[in-house]
Amino acid sequence: MGMSSADIDSNEQAILDAIEVWVEKEVRPVVKKFDQADEYPHDIVEQMKELGLFGATIGQEYGGLGLSAWTYAQIVMKVSSVWMALSGIFNSHLIMASAIERSGTEEQKKKYLPLMASGEFRGSLALTEPNAGSDLQAIRTVATLKDGYYVVNGSKTWITNSLHGHGTLLLVKTDPESQPRHKGMSMLIAEKGDGFIVTNKLKKMGYRSIATCELSFDDYRVPVDRLLGGEPGRGFIQTAGGLELGRINVAARGAGIAEGALKLALRYAQERSTFGKLICNHQAVQLKLADMVTRVEAAKRLIEQAARKFDAGDRCDLEAAMAKLAGSEAGVFCASEAMRIFGGYSYSVEYDIERLYRDSMLMCIGEGSNEILRTIIAKQLVERHKI
Numbered sequence: 001m002g003m004s005s006a007d008i009d010s011n012e013q014a015i016l017d018a019i020e021v022w023v024e025k026e027v028r029p030v031v032k033k034f035d036q037a038d039e040y041p042h043d044i045v046e047q048m049k050e051l052g053l054f055g056a057t058i059g060q061e062y063g064g065l066g067l068s069a070w071t072y073a074q075i076v077m078k079v080s081s082v083w084m085a086l087s088g089i090f091n092s093h094l095i096m097a098s099a100i101e102r103s104g105t106e107e108q109k110k111k112y113l114p115l116m117a118s119g120e121f122r123g124s125l126a127l128t129e130p131n132a133g134s135d136l137q138a139i140r141t142v143a144t145l146k147d148g149y150y151v152v153n154g155s156k157t158w159i160t161n162s163l164h165g166h167g168t169l170l171l172v173k174t175d176p177e178s179q180p181r182h183k184g185m186s187m188l189i190a191e192k193g194d195g196f197i198v199t200n201k202l203k204k205m206g207y208r209s210i211a212t213c214e215l216s217f218d219d220y221r222v223p224v225d226r227l228l229g230g231e232p233g234r235g236f237i238q239t240a241g242g243l244e245l246g247r248i249n250v251a252a253r254g255a256g257i258a259e260g261a262l263k264l265a266l267r268y269a270q271e272r273s274t275f276g277k278l279i280c281n282h283q284a285v286q287l288k289l290a291d292m293v294t295r296v297e298a299a300k301r302l303i304e305q306a307a308r309k310f311d312a313g314d315r316c317d318l319e320a321a322m323a324k325l326a327g328s329e330a331g332v333f334c335a336s337e338a339m340r341i342f343g344g345y346s347y348s349v350e351y352d353i354e355r356l357y358r359d360s361m362l363m364c365i366g367e368g369s370n371e372i373l374r375t376i377i378a379k380q381l382v383e384r385h386k387i
């Protein structure tokens with residue numbers, strides 16, 4: 001018997017409720033310890049496997065939960081309101097999985113998606129290189145076809161989940177001379193093995209505990225049947241195909257940080273007194289709280305709009321870009337306003353707000369910098385309203 005939409009809604013609500021309980025009971029008490037030690041939370045990852053988080057957006061036919069983008073965004077917000085880095089452990093994994101589900105061959109889907117849904121195979125996304133971040137077509141990692149294998153040489157940097165993960169979706173040049181450049185790019189499903197070297201774990205201001213590393217490929221061999229989709233020259237288009245969901249997800253991380261910072265500030269403002277009254281009664285603090293809650297709610301509405309369009313199968317590039325811009329900027333704004341509300345205590349590592357502040361800026365950089373996103377939003381705006 002098929003499930004009605006009411007069943008699906010109540011099922012998704014039950015999952016959200018379970019995540020909320022788990023975040024409060026298991027995550028909040030340990031976040032400070034792991035973040036300060038910059039240590040990977042192995043036990044929490046085991047709990048995430050049990051909750052099904054590694055298969056959150058993977059189709060049920062492959063063993064995933066098959067959640068809608070909107071439910072997934074709400075999970076990301078909930079987790080990020082306490083510990084954004086934790087959402088990174090399943091986010092880039094799921095970007096790899098959704099690329100395989102969208103563009104992979106039948107064999108690739110059958111082989112990898114069930115292993116990814118259970119968390120047995122945890123993946124990542126390796127696009128960025130020392131000389132190429134926003135301008136991905138400038139990458140230099142080359143894969144040369146030889147005796148049924150792609151032989152890969154080159155290096156990547158800033159690759160999250162690459163230390164504790166089992167493999168990565170690797171963007172390479174299969175035809176470095178191609179013009180236009182993007183037609184020479186391909187994606188490889190790259191399992192760890194000889195020649196796939198994690199060279200350095202980067203020290204970061206925030207987004208700690210989840211390792212972000214430099215990678216080097218030295219005559220690393222990938223069997224030809226791991227070329228995503230089985231056809232070379234489609235890597236750039238395959239990457240772009242994941243941008244909408246990726247941006248909704250980064251937006252949700254930013255909005256989660258914003259909401260988390262608001263909650264902390266709201267509580268503190270009702271506990272701390274100066275000049276004979278609680279600071280929430282000083283107008284200067286009230287102005288901050290008002291601006292914060294407005295930014296949080298505005299970001300959430302934009303995320304919901306983009307996610308619902310995505311779920312309906314509608315074009316949502318403009319909506320996802322606006323959600324990402326609003327969510328990430330809300331995170332930075334609310335974390336920094338909360339810092340001011342906490343006064344001197346904001347600077348103490350005993351309080352959580354300093355972590356949210358350190359983590360917030362990243363959301364403005366990844367998945368299309370906010371500068372580039374603004375240019376995309378403006379171009380699409382003109383395109384949709386041509387006179």
Ligand SMILES: Cc1cc2nc3c(=O)[nH]c(=O)nc-3n(C[C@H](O)[C@H](O)[C@H](O)COP(=O)(O)OP(=O)(O)OC[C@H]3O[C@@H](n4cnc5c(N)ncnc54)[C@H](O)[C@@H]3O)c2cc1C
Nearest residue numbers: 125126127128132133134135158159160212366369371372
């Ligand atoms: C903690 C962390 C984790 C990361 N994880 C991953 C990961 O898992 N996988 C991965 O592949 N990458 C990852 N990245 C890399 C990230 O995606 C890049 O840093 C990002 O794409 C920006 O690239 P860049 O750093 O080379 O900056 P650049 O592209 O050099 O940009 C520098 C500045 O120029 C501006 N700029 C560039 N081009 C334009 C333009 N056309 N118009 C207007 N402004 C422009 C940018 O907005 C920015 O202000 C991570 C980065 C960090 C910091």
